[in-house]
Amino acid sequence: MSTLTRAMSLQVGYRLPLWKNLNGTTGVNKLTHSPQNVRSSLFKNSSVRINNVPVVQARFVSSSEFKVDTVEASDTENEAMSPVQEIGVGVFILNDNKVLFGRRRSLTIAANSYAVPGGHLECGESFEECAAREVKEETGLDINNIELLTTTENVISDALHLRVIYMSANLSDPRQTPQNIEPDKCEGWEWHNLKNLPEPMFGPLREMLRDGFNPFPVHSLCM
């Protein structure tokens, strides 16, 4: 009897569907990006492991909201396989012609790559509130003019889809400088011109930007 792995959400109390097969399977990983229809094969090479089995999604392993346990296949035969959707928010903070990026230390998604500040949407929170909260928590910065840019959907596996909402924002006071409030998660924050992006860039972001996605206002020449 094969051993399957499942994740239990401690925070909201629902059980996530099982992966069909975790034994080396990475699943179909693609990113759809509206409106530019960017496609990507991110997360393929994740080094994340659950019960020593490689998987493509890390959040279950390291987040305090989840624990992982092991069940026998016979317990699971009748369980639904409908995917769970997580919602993340990423924020392009625009300052002159630059955007704020930080190199992630996290052992979860996108370890060691550069990404914009962001995090998971909390219950009852608007995208704007989430953007302001995550930016404050991670960088100490206060932002305004927070606007929706686009969304992406990362299909991590049959069981998990990650919807990411990308927002843009300005500094409330341009004299602010970013602080590394969560040094366990990030090496530090730096302003970068989009013509000269730091590497390695978080894959979905690299794909978007390479395909011409521009977080600056249309009337702006800041690129």
Ligand SMILES: Nc1nc2c([nH]c(=O)n2[C@H]2C[C@H](O)[C@@H](COP(=O)(O)OP(=O)(O)OP(=O)(O)O)O2)c(=O)[nH]1
């Ligand atoms: N921060 C950030 N997350 C991104 C970006 N692109 C992208 O797909 N994501 C995804 C990865 C995560 O699954 C999700 C949330 O990001 P995160 O991993 O930084 O979350 P976090 O631990 O800081 O926040 P939280 O769970 O404490 O709320 O959004 C991005 O550019 N920046």
